[in-house]
Amino acid sequence: MILSSIVAASLNNGIGKNNQLPWHLPADLKFFKTTTMGRPVVMGRKTFQSIGRTLPGRKNVVITRDHSFNENKEFNIEVVPSIETAISNLKDEEEVFIIGGGEIFQQSMNLVDTIYLTVVHTTIDADVFFPEIDTDLFKKVWEEAHEADEKNNFAYTFQKFVRK
Numbered sequence: 001m002i003l004s005s006i007v008a009a010s011l012n013n014g015i016g017k018n019n020q021l022p023w024h025l026p027a028d029l030k031f032f033k034t035t036t037m038g039r040p041v042v043m044g045r046k047t048f049q050s051i052g053r054t055l056p057g058r059k060n061v062v063i064t065r066d067h068s069f070n071e072n073k074e075f076n077i078e079v080v081p082s083i084e085t086a087i088s089n090l091k092d093e094e095e096v097f098i099i100g101g102g103e104i105f106q107q108s109m110n111l112v113d114t115i116y117l118t119v120v121h122t123t124i125d126a127d128v129f130f131p132e133i134d135t136d137l138f139k140k141v142w143e144e145a146h147e148a149d150e151k152n153n154f155a156y157t158f159q160k161f162v163r164k
């Protein structure tokens with residue numbers, strides 16, 4: 001199984017503010033959708049609540065220490081008590097995506113094989129950050145730069161890193 005993180009981060013590594021994404025970048029949402037479609041997505045409880053719904057076409061796995069979370073089966077999600085449980089339950093999948101947020105990205109940094117990073121070309125006053133990518137451990141294998149346009153307020157660059 002390939003374990004991948006997928007994240008959009010500002011130039012100062014900001015990824016969230018007040019439990020929301022700090023920008024509206026439809027092109028990045030489209031990239032996220034295309035890249036993760038059909039694959040399981042693993043996220044922290046705060047990110048799930050920030051999205052507010054199950055992402056369609058993907059098994060949604062939510063990590064929480066709250067054993068009663070989704071007890072009434074309100075959402076079509078799998079609830080697990082740790083990242084390790086999530087990974088072990090999904091070990092037969094081809095690729096699994098860690099989709100955030102800050103706590104879960106941080107704790108899975110030493111586990112992931114691949115990182116899909118969208119650099120958002122702005123500096124933001126964030127309250128959640130993505131860890132610095134250690135270029136001794138990961139090499140950039142692809143990037144694609146885009147200018148801002150009428151729909152996307154900031155320039156953005158898609159990048160892919162793989163563990164060396």
Ligand SMILES: NC(=O)c1ccc[n+]([C@@H]2O[C@H](COP(=O)([O-])OP(=O)(O)OC[C@H]3O[C@@H](n4cnc5c(N)ncnc54)[C@H](OP(=O)(O)O)[C@@H]3O)[C@@H](O)[C@H]2O)c1
Nearest residue numbers: 008016019020021044045046047064065100101102103104
């Ligand atoms: N820019 C991006 O690409 C991107 C992507 C995703 C999210 N975000 C942003 O990131 C922010 C949310 O990130 P966050 O760091 O605050 O929260 P988070 O990582 O989404 O979720 C944190 C929660 O996950 C659970 N958790 C964390 N570690 C655990 C462990 N080892 N074992 C069991 N449960 C564990 C806990 O849930 P319980 O408290 O329920 O126990 C914890 O409160 C939001 O602003 C969101 O918009 C940005």
